[in-house]
Amino acid sequence: MTVITPTAESSTSIASFVRKISLVQIAAVAVAAVLIIFGAITNNFFSLSTFQGILNTSGIIAIVAIGVTFMTLSGNLFTLSASVTVLVLGQAFLEIVHFGPFPAILIILLLGAIIFGLQGWLVGRLGANVIIISVAAGFLQQGVAEYLSGSNPSILAPAGVTSYLWMRNTYGGILFSVWAMFGVVILGELFLRRTVAGRQIYLVGENRAAARTAGINVKRITIIAFVAAGICIAFAATLEAAYTQNAYSQGSYTFDAIVAILIGGTSVLGGKGSLIRTMFGALVVSYLSQMMVMRGYNTPTRVFVEGLLLFGVVVVMQLNDRGRS
Amino acid sequence: MGSVVGKNSLGVVRRWPELPQVAAVVVMFAFFWIMTAAKGTTPFSGANVANSLNYFGEYGLFALALGITMILGEFDISTLGTFALGGMIAVKVGSTNPWLGAVVAVACCSAFGLGQGYIIAKFRMNSMTLTVGGYLITLGLCGAINKNVQGNGNANIPPFLQKEILTIFSPMSLFVFAIFIVAGVALKYTSMGRKFLAMGGARKSSRAIGLPVNRYVTVTFGLSAALASLSGVLYSYTTATSLVDPGLTPFLFAVTAVLIGGVSLSGGRGAPFGIACGALSLSFLYGAFQTTAATPDISDTVYGLLLLIVAIWSAPSLKEWLGSIAAHPIFRSDKENKVAA
Incomplete structure (x- = not known):
């Protein structure tokens, strides 16, 4: 029989392992444990249908959040008008989808790129405040949409047009929007990691002054990040309109996206993070939402818990950054 | 003459820095007056x-x-x-x-x-x-x-x-x-x-x-x-x-x-x-x-535009951008362009 006794070497390695664990990792494990425990005590939560539901509800949220992540990575926080843009562009999509789904999608993506590109120009070129610009842009979009629709808040899918319904179908039990989410993540990550502009988004977000000194055109990169955000949000708008077949009211995409980004661990100050992290953040938001629905909690309670989670994540990340520095 | 007027007006703003804000109230009140009068009601009621x-x-x-x-x-x-x-x-x-x-x-x-x-x-x-x-x-x-x-x-x-x-x-x-x-x-x-x-x-x-x-x-x-x-x-x-x-x-x-x-x-x-x-x-x-x-489309558009204008007005790089536009060759005289060349 061999008796294993702790040696000085093994205790040193344990101590160094403990030292290497960051506050963020501890918090992540704690949050995961709480989510798993609450999932376990919720009837029928750990089932295939529940997980299909979580995936299916996360697709559009994730695409909006991925869009906003481009802004966050470039050091421009987030937008407060994502929900309005999704609604307005969703209405526009339903109005023009009779031209065919692909031309309609292309037009909506172009509109999204223009709406956000202009905001990016104001923020990048003039140094305007991103939050204030996004609120102004939201009201402008709302006003223009109300004018074009004759203040009709209920835009319905055109009768008899079925050419776009593949966008709301399930494939292998999973909604098209989820497959689209994976596609957007892959394309977005390739853009961020394999192109010069993508890598410059990280650099500008990490240290704007250094990026400027290195000769990077910060204004151009800011506009590119906003355009990427606009394209993603516009794509999410087409998926949302195709799925619900109407465009009645704004969803909670603005704040769901912010929560997903921060829970995913992307630094709100820019330069650190990834689209994959945001996708996982969106999955956590959907997990939480599904669990709370199954436990009988209402929407305000979900919003409250999301707020608490966001509060905690921001504080932990700040403490972690301070610890490192 | 123009510069003298400029100096004087700048002096007033310096002495009373809140002048633009008071002017905003006056302008908006004038707008309110015109709109209500146009509607046929008494503005000062x-x-x-x-x-x-x-x-x-x-x-x-x-x-x-x-x-x-x-x-x-x-x-x-x-x-x-x-x-x-x-x-x-x-x-x-x-x-x-x-x-x-x-x-x-x-x-x-x-x-x-x-x-x-x-x-x-x-x-x-x-x-x-x-x-x-x-x-x-x-x-x-x-x-x-x-x-x-x-x-x-x-x-x-x-x-x-x-x-x-x-x-x-x-x-x-x-x-x-x-x-x-x-x-x-x-x-x-x-x-x-x-x-x-x-x-x-x-x-x-x-x-x-x-x-x-x-x-x-x-x-x-x-x-x-x-x-x-x-x-x-x-x-x-x-x-x-x-x-x-x-x-x-x-x-x-x-x-x-x-x-x-x-x-x-x-x-x-x-x-x-x-x-x-x-x-x-x-x-x-x-x-x-x-x-x-007013219908919501008009009010939302006006509120959004107004916020956009004041956000641009307070943007830190606005002056620099306007300066770069003013320095563009198409806004300069031929003489200035020759000097620049």
Whole structure:
């Protein structure tokens, strides 16, 4: 029989392992444990249908959040008008989808790129405040949409047009929007990691002054990040309109996206993070939402818990950054 | 001659820096007058002006709440949540005793704001991010209170708050004016006010000379929450309703008023007088739209455009961009282009 006794070497390695664990990792494990425990005590939560539901509800949220992540990575926080843009562009999509789904999608993506590109120009070129610009842009979009629709808040899918319904179908039990989410993540990550502009988004977000000194055109990169955000949000708008077949009211995409980004661990100050992290953040938001629905909690309670989670994540990340520095 | 006029006008602005804000009130009042006259109603009738000033009463303190955090170089998005939460608590708790409802609402929201401010100050956090969390928490609480607590608005309060005083005023608008005056005096004539402005303009230097920055940041967020909740209380008492989700409309009013009021986004510049002028000018705009029964497409577009214009006006690189445009060859004379070449 061999008796294993702790040696000085093994205790040193344990101590160094403990030292290497960051506050963020501890918090992540704690949050995961709480989510798993609450999932376990919720009837029928750990089932295939529940997980299909979580995936299916996360697709559009994730695409909006991925869009906003481009802004966050470039050091421009987030937008407060994502929900309005999704609604307005969703209405526009339903109005023009009779031209065919692909031309309609292309037009909506172009509109999204223009709406956000202009905001990016104001923020990048003039140094305007991103939050204030996004609120102004939201009201402008709302006003223009109300004018074009004759203040009709209920835009319905055109009768008899079925050419776009593949966008709301399930494939292998999973909604098209989820497959689209994976596609957007892959394309977005390739853009961020394999192109010069993508890598410059990280650099500008990490240290704007250094990026400027290195000769990077910060204004151009800011506009590119906003355009990427606009394209993603516009794509999410087409998926949302195709799925619900109407465009009645704004969803909670603005704040769901912010929560997903921060829970995913992307630094709100820019330069650190990834689209994959945001996708996982969106999955956590959907997990939480599904669990709370199954436990009988209402929407305000979900919003409250999301707020608490966001509060905690921001504080932990700040403490972690301070610890490192 | 032109330069002399320029110098003189610049001198007036220097002597009275609030002139642009006062001009904004005059311009908006003129717009209000033209619109109401065009509608065929009497612009100076007490009811028309008093209606406009009621917007000032409902949203003015919210603008002040956001403004004081911006003067300190911070940004409190959670004011939108405390606005809704304050109104909700007041309506639910104060259905029989409105004063008690208002006190409980302001106390609860102030405690929340102080806690939030303490975290921001202690860990030197980005207030925009943390207060988004604060906004969601307060909004969630609002929904929970709405569902779980019985109580409706007291029907006797709206007539009292909107009772006519001196034709155009009401107890609500006079109360809000009074708070602006107190805030203005405190900021301009007390050492605390001067320290507050110094911290907003130069945070690092203030820390270096030993000013209690953390304490000021904490208290400012507490005050901001108190003012926003008081604004929510007035709104809810005036309309006898409680909002579960106010949307971004109060925020749009407040941000636009603060920027018209000359508050710098980088902190250190601005005063309650300017914010009051910004809020007053917007109140006349809102009043003009109400009198003329403008459709939402027009009002939303105008509000959005106005905020866009003031946001661009206050953008730090606007002058540099205008300079670069003026220096473009197509805007220069042939002689200047030859010299440049």
